[in-house]
Amino acid sequence: MTGPKAYLIYSSSVATGAQRGIEECKYQFAWDRWNCPERALQLSTHSGLRSANRETAFVHAISSAGVMYTLTRSCSLGDFDNCGCDDTRNGQLGGQGWLWGGCSDNVGFGETISKQFVDALETGQDARAAMNLHNNEAGRKAVKGTMKRTCKCHGVSGSCTTQTCWLQLPEFREVGNYLKEKYHRALKVDLLKGAGNSAASRGAIADTFSTISRKELVHLEDSPDYCLENKTLGLPGTEGRECLRKGKNLRRWERRSCRRLCGECSLAVEERKAETVSSCNCKFHWCCAVRCEQCRKTVTKYFCVKKTAAGSTDGAGRRKSLRLEKRQ
């Protein structure tokens, strides 16, 4: 099903899916210099600035993955009438396909619709468009790649003489983790130089992208310096960002976040103590927590601040932040 009718049915799921992708992006990049700001997430070609760096690649991949994931899940919830049972493709009408051999996977359906919606945003035919389409596909492949195969035996006496296997949708976090790995190993394609919009160069673009595995993320440009604020590129810089330092159970990537966000960007780390009120000692049920107490907790947070000349400002906090900086 295509056209405006299809759009109405699926658009809310598509929107939810894109939102899911954004949330995951924010989680994955919470402790990176680039932290997936809202601005970066406008997929449309009309959003003015179109960068073609590693981060753009990730945004495209996670968004299309999110859309595919959500559509698949909506299918399982029974939100759509025609999931995976596209009778026109079977060539058989009126649920005959369902009766004869069952329908195809909901994932296949999610993939198709996601392709229709997300890829349709890419109207250009230049290298950037080709890159975005490639990364959209990589995102969908990531959903498929993280699916888990599960089997059930149900033969004579429940033995494995008969066995049915299916692919199970993973938690979306796993798709995010998978794509983050791909982000670190994203491939740079050198196509921007002298690439016009002629038919010949279009052919060259298609050739180049077809040689790269569809599971890999690709980018055309190098990333800008995310340390600094850049109004023209719309980058906020890392000043004022929170980072993680001490604490058990932090991953290496998180533990080094202060150095990455502040230290390496010539910013100082400031320690701020804050008192938070949160619910605690709750009696939980499987849903809808009940009966909590309010607890006050002092937490230490670290933020990146501009370096100031030593001694010009006083206050323990500043001095402390300098000390911290030295220790790094």
Added chain:
Amino acid sequence: MAGAIIENMSTKKLVIAGVILLLFQVFSFLVGGLIAPSPTTAVHYVATKCVDVDKHHSDWFMPWGLKKCDKIHDFREAEAMKVQANDIVFALHIPPPDKEMSPWFQFMLVILQFDIAFNFNNQIEEGAVATIDVRLGYRDDTVSEWTQMAHSIEERKLSCNFTAARTSDNEGRYYDCELLPFMEIGSVAHKYYLLNIRLPVNERKKVNVGIGEIKDIRLVSIHQNGGFTKVWFAMKTFLTPSILIIMVWYWRRITLMARPPVLLEKVIFALGISMTFINIPVEWFSVGFNWTWMLLFGDIRQGIFYTMLLSFWIIFCGEHMMDQMERNRFTVYWKQIGPIAFGSFCLFIFDMCERGVQLTNPFYSVWVTDVGTELAMAFIIVAGICACLYFLFLCFMVFQVFRNISGKRSSLPAMSKARRLHYEGLIFRFKFLMLVTLACAAMTVIFFIISQVNEGHWHWGDHTVQVNSAFFTGIYGMWNLYVFAIMFLYAPSHKRYGDDQSNGDIGVNSGEDVQLTTTVTHVDGPTKIYRMARKEAHE
């Protein structure tokens, strides 16, 4: 009587028969591979979370459609609406929208999986058990009221592990929970099914406490594909008369003889009967009638056939043993038949415990309680041991037969040339069939053990046994052809050795012949080898 057909057949004819059987074998593979769809379909569902606003416990909750329930997308909404856990109903409509279930689906089983989010303060407790209040309803059109089919309160043990670090940072990530067997029905007689699942909380009785933070209930329903059912029925319908005809022909040949049938002949006939029993397509009735016991009946039929086949092999070997023991009686084989019977009995009991009880409560499973699991496991292990024991016996007997044959071979050069060639041909054909049978037996037993050891447990990605229709129809066709071939080749031959060869056969050693008649009651064994074996044993 001059022995079985296999001995009197020329090599050329034997090859022709072999090729024809092979063609049928290929055909049976192709039927499954090309015509039939995959045997089963798995359909994924995520249960819709309905809110029981009026606390009407007798109402049915529909996930979609005309009378759909008040649903929430997320339990965060429930918190805001002050909805309690006891007012949440997980609703699931089978099949998905715009589809209908059909009796052609034969059976349906449903598997349940909880999506439980990790919450630092609300972790799954050790040995947590989920208590599930479930109702199953059906209807045959889209407007009428739902009729209750079953209502049960089931307990399922949660075995979940959390792969990431248990820190507050990882809150919201899901546990890796094992799939839980949930429901099994032996006939899909209705068009629409509705499942309403509640997880009632009772803190005093410790019901559904410490089961973590449930986010979703995912279910997978598995049913046989209608297309596969049709192909399967067609195959059965075609095979039934072919086996029946050869059986009648076989028995007529035996009754035409002057002597009463020997044990081996009777066993072959019994094998034919059990094959026919499995072939008769009574499943056609399941399309018209709501016979829920069909699944159990199918298991029993298969069990009988397996038992018969295993017994046949033992008796076949025993009756070709060339020693001085007096056989031809069923009681001689109790040592070998015993394990088969006992193993089959164990599996029968197990099957009755699982599928028998499911006739009344579709949500029942032996595997959910510790005692049940141990008991079921015990039955299966005993059956496995029996299978091993049986296999050892069989191997030993085959070894003995081959040893005896090679022992007797040494006396062959003393015979006349024509006779020697004849016997050598016999031994070759016998050995050949023996090896084919042994290969089949080994394959069956190995397949059986492998499948049984993993019984009831889940297979993850690394287990890559492809279940496809070609395999099913091919194997099924193979056993039918096997039984067909045995009945055909081991039927007594009417061709008489009217020439000198036959006369020479007995005439040369007439003294032996006398001896034979005095000591062996059944002179006319089923095959010439058998007769020869007896004779030489007395030499």
